Amino acid sequence: MMVSVIFAALAVAVLGVGAVAVRLRAWLVVVVATALVYDNTVVALGRVLGEGDPLRWLNAGRFVGHALFTPLLVLVAARLARAGRAALTGATLLAAALVALGVYVDVIRLRLVPERYADTLRYVNDAAAGPPVPAVVAILVLIGAGAVLWRRDGWPWLFAGAVAMFAAAAGGFAVPWLGNLGELVLLGGVVATVRRTASMSKNGAFAKQKSVTG
Numbered sequence: 001m002m003v004s005v006i007f008a009a010l011a012v013a014v015l016g017v018g019a020v021a022v023r024l025r026a027w028l029v030v031v032v033a034t035a036l037v038y039d040n041t042v043v044a045l046g047r048v049l050g051e052g053d054p055l056r057w058l059n060a061g062r063f064v065g066h067a068l069f070t071p072l073l074v075l076v077a078a079r080l081a082r083a084g085r086a087a088l089t090g091a092t093l094l095a096a097a098l099v100a101l102g103v104y105v106d107v108i109r110l111r112l113v114p115e116r117y118a119d120t121l122r123y124v125n126d127a128a129a130g131p132p133v134p135a136v137v138a139i140l141v142l143i144g145a146g147a148v149l150w151r152r153d154g155w156p157w158l159f160a161g162a163v164a165m166f167a168a169a170a171g172g173f174a175v176p177w178l179g180n181l182g183e184l185v186l187l188g189g190v191v192a193t194v195r196r197t198a199s200m201s202k203n204g205a206f207a208k209q210k211s212v213t214g
Helices: 003-023 027-049 053-069 072-080 085-108 133-153 157-171 176-202 205-213
Strands: 112-117 120-125
Touching: 003 027, 003 120, 003 176, 027 053, 027 072, 027 120, 027 176, 053 085, 053 112, 053 120, 053 133, 072 085, 072 133, 072 176, 085 133, 133 157, 133 176, 157 176
Parallel strands: none
Antiparallel strands: 112 120
């Protein structure tokens, strides 16, 4: 099975979703999408480049990207849920803490070793133990924000995307590309929600909703 082709296809798909985020001026989402495109591209090219310093350094960039940018999804979730000032402050502090943890685990303590799966070759962090806490926390926050939007606005897609990501991440330990597919689904749910939020804001739907419910 040409798993490297799957990763290449995922890179192209994420690039497309990221392009939509650019049109929506959702810059935090664009940054996350860029990191995911990079991640999938490096894994797709691994067998072509082969073991050695070039691939090792490219893979180091994957971990730096995840450490710095994945926690930004916490801020995205808070904004999409239209959280108040106190909640936004809390989300900012949580994101900063997750970045610090990610940098410690996946940058400072990074110890890269080659790993093969099917026809792919990548470097993984041999120093990491257990699930990636920053990513798990970010997904849980997105699930919470998605549940709020579903209950309050009848919009289930952020919740569905985040739950799909959580399930795919669990399966990703055995089948690595499942986790990356989950990231694509999650990003699609986020961008769809951003697009809906922008449309409702433009049409004044939130103000109308507030006047009805408040």
